[in-house]
Amino acid sequence: MSASSPTARPIAVVVLAAGKGTRMRSALPKVLHPIAGRPMLGHALAAAATLAPARAAVVVGHGAEAVGAVAEAALPGARICLQAQQKGTAHAVLAARAMLEGFAGDVVILYGDTPFIAPGTLARLVAARAGAAVAVLGFEAAEPGRYGRLVLGGDGMLDRIVEAKDATEDELAIRSCNSGVMAADAATLLRLLDRVDCDNAQGEYYLTDVVGLARAEGLACRAVLCDEVETMGVNDRVELARAEAIYQARARHEAMLAGATMTAPETVFLSWDTVLGRDVTIGPSVVFAPGVRVADGAEIRAFCHLEGAEVGEGAIVGPFARLRPGARIGAGAHVGNFVEIKNASLGDGAKANHLTYVGDASVGAGANLGAGTITCNYDGFDKHRTDIGAGAFIGVNAALIAPVSVGANAYVATGTVVTRDVPEDALAIARVPQENREGSGRRLRQTLKARKAARKDKPDRA
Numbered sequence: 001m002s003a004s005s006p007t008a009r010p011i012a013v014v015v016l017a018a019g020k021g022t023r024m025r026s027a028l029p030k031v032l033h034p035i036a037g038r039p040m041l042g043h044a045l046a047a048a049a050t051l052a053p054a055r056a057a058v059v060v061g062h063g064a065e066a067v068g069a070v071a072e073a074a075l076p077g078a079r080i081c082l083q084a085q086q087k088g089t090a091h092a093v094l095a096a097r098a099m100l101e102g103f104a105g106d107v108v109i110l111y112g113d114t115p116f117i118a119p120g121t122l123a124r125l126v127a128a129r130a131g132a133a134v135a136v137l138g139f140e141a142a143e144p145g146r147y148g149r150l151v152l153g154g155d156g157m158l159d160r161i162v163e164a165k166d167a168t169e170d171e172l173a174i175r176s177c178n179s180g181v182m183a184a185d186a187a188t189l190l191r192l193l194d195r196v197d198c199d200n201a202q203g204e205y206y207l208t209d210v211v212g213l214a215r216a217e218g219l220a221c222r223a224v225l226c227d228e229v230e231t232m233g234v235n236d237r238v239e240l241a242r243a244e245a246i247y248q249a250r251a252r253h254e255a256m257l258a259g260a261t262m263t264a265p266e267t268v269f270l271s272w273d274t275v276l277g278r279d280v281t282i283g284p285s286v287v288f289a290p291g292v293r294v295a296d297g298a299e300i301r302a303f304c305h306l307e308g309a310e311v312g313e314g315a316i317v318g319p320f321a322r323l324r325p326g327a328r329i330g331a332g333a334h335v336g337n338f339v340e341i342k343n344a345s346l347g348d349g350a351k352a353n354h355l356t357y358v359g360d361a362s363v364g365a366g367a368n369l370g371a372g373t374i375t376c377n378y379d380g381f382d383k384h385r386t387d388i389g390a391g392a393f394i395g396v397n398a399a400l401i402a403p404v405s406v407g408a409n410a411y412v413a414t415g416t417v418v419t420r421d422v423p424e425d426a427l428a429i430a431r432v433p434q435e436n437r438e439g440s441g442r443r444l445r446q447t448l449k450a451r452k453a454a455r456k457d458k459p460d461r462a
Ligand code: UD1
Pocket: 016, 017, 018, 019, 020, 059, 061, 083, 085, 086, 087, 088, 089, 090, 091, 092, 111, 112, 113, 146, 147, 148, 149, 161, 163, 177, 178, 179, 180, 205, 206, 207, 208, 233
């Protein structure tokens, strides 16, 4: 946990992620479904981390082990609190009671399935908390539907929150809705939570009830509004796809403003951690799976798929190239169509322009891999390495049977199957010598033609 600034009150975050997500109809817990290659929970925890919390807890229940593991990785130091039975959002926060007891500061409650809350919005919520016991993040809903409604008093202060299932007709007409995100003084919140009951339509302990309880004690509560897009929760796969689309639109927009050219941005898919340098050009239909960095001035042409790869300055990749995890493409290198690179480095200025597989290999600077070069890295049990020196020239359709090395500036003749190391500056050639038999071509043609004519029952298509 990082320490918050010395002037601000310390913050503890509690992220609720115990729910099942029934409507996802999935074996995977809802909060682990990815958006832009990262579990939803990871996005929520990244937002939480911007508060520089002194303490953090993630409340887990369904799929506790898997959810806890993702939480620990995304927010190191977070406590994983088990809520064995899901009895409501207030009950869920109390699963983190041990962390909140004796904490002199603010608690911010977030949901694991609401991944898009902006850091600035959280900061506004915390600022609003300073003037109230409880501050709630709300939004004006286009379709308020199932959301809890924010009931404001005549003074504009938040009076209570009513769940849709418990609301009157008049209350259902309210468009200001509860996002679920809340900030409160830790001691006050714990005290109020202990008084929440489950006397409501769903028989659940509602976190939202703390607002009414605070008001009954004469404490002030405030609502802070934000854009509906930020509070968008994901409950089913349709909403998951919508969340992905929203994320992608924003990520492309930011990438372009940061200096990347996209000729057809709506067809480019980015991951949460994609890093694009300045003057990078991305063609149509390019997919960046997680873990990709592209340096300044590089060009990724149409229909490429990249994952766990680094592309050096001014390199050209594609069209139709696949960079798999561990691909390191040097500055000014070229990777052309139908080339796959996996766990392999291509030195500066090296070229693999057509129909090539380079796996578990290092290719030196300026080397040239001809069309159809294949590193035979796998024997069915183990992977083996191929090392190709700087300036080496690998002829078309060469198979390099790993483990094997080709020295710097060596030549490998077209069609060669390389089974032994090739020394520096050597020429390796391993193919059957060619024989030309004078007139044999003509004789063969005549034989074949006669054979076909003899098959009387078949029409002659020659
Ligand atoms: C909740 C709010 C509602 C708000 C809406 C916004 C309450 C009572 N209602 O309703 O006002 O408009 O969110 O999306 O708080 N969870 C647990 N343990 C539980 C129950 C829930 O961890 O026992 C977690 C869920 O995994 C989820 C979050 O809390 O991340 C919200 O729970 P959910 O059941 O979706 O609440 P809503 O009915 O949507």
